Amino acid sequence: MAVSLELVDALKRCLRGQGMTYRDLAAQMKMSEAAIKRMFSRRAMSLQRLEQICEVLDVGLAELSAEASRGRKPMAQLEAAQEQALVKEPALLMALFLTLNRWRQEDVLEHFGFTSAQWTGLLVKLDRLGIIELMPGNRTRTLTARNFRWRADGPMERYFRHTLLTDYFADAFDGEQDALLLLSGSLSIEGIKQLRQRLEEVAREFDALLARDATLPASERIGVSLVLAQKPWLLQLFNPYRRSRTG
Structure with missing residues (x-):
């Protein structure tokens, strides 16, 4: 057929x-x-x-x-109001993370302190926000692209900078699955553009690995967060030695 x-x-x-x-x-x-x-x-x-x-x-x-x-395309970006709802309720943000990473309900209830009713309630909220579509049996269909991006300087990005970033860097990066590279130097405008393109390539590779491993059982996966950043920046401790350009 x-x-x-x-x-x-x-x-x-x-x-x-x-x-x-x-x-x-x-x-x-x-x-x-x-x-x-x-x-x-x-x-x-x-x-x-x-x-x-x-x-x-x-x-x-x-x-x-x-x-x-x-026949509609998945969302590449959330609305500001949707992001704000996630920031206001950490459990809802966690539910979205688990849903995007295709956790089954039985795995969620086994690994986290939600009751079946609480988990269903979170999925209902995500459905009402228009981020997922809740199907029979608490199956879900995400309405976002797998690699959707947070809004630039939106509620989630601000929450990450002001709250989560400190938590992320609080502990040493000395585990077997950890990595931290802090590099600085002087680049041309063209060099900066090329570096940005390489970071975007790494982001796409990260998305591809997430998609590949999404079919594995939850017990065989580890939550990983990757921070990619670049901007013109000089350590503040260097400021006293800079020559004034006024006058």
Whole structure:
């Protein structure tokens, strides 16, 4: 039985939404990348193949059908009001983090101190905010792109700078999974642009790894936060030695 073009297109959107490439999908399905590309480019696949891909993406056929009927692109950025709601309620922010990283309800209840009713309540709030779509059985469909970005100088970014950043750097980076590189120097404008491009490449690679490992059980994954930053900046302790440029 052939699958409709609308379902194939919806499947493409689900792939993009989870930040998964054709190469990632091919590895999960033990197929060649060329075969995966050919299948999507021709927009033709069997129902059995569709079900296999849905299993990899942890997406039900009912969810995929709903996505096909909507045909809307995932959000690349939240509204300021949505971010503010997350900042005001840390449990809600945590629920979004777990949902984006495809934690199953049973894993959430095992690892964190939520009751089933409390977890459902958080998912309902995220649904009402328009960040996720709550499905039967507390299954969720995220309405954001897998690699969505916080608003520049928005509520979440300000909360991170003023509150979370101190907490992040409070402890030593001396564990096996830790890394801290603090570099400084003088660059040309062109050099700064090239460095920014490389940081964006690292961010995309981080997103790709998240998508790849999202299918692993929660017990085999570790929460990781990556901070990438650059800006023209001089240590304040150097200021007394700078020559005044007035006059």
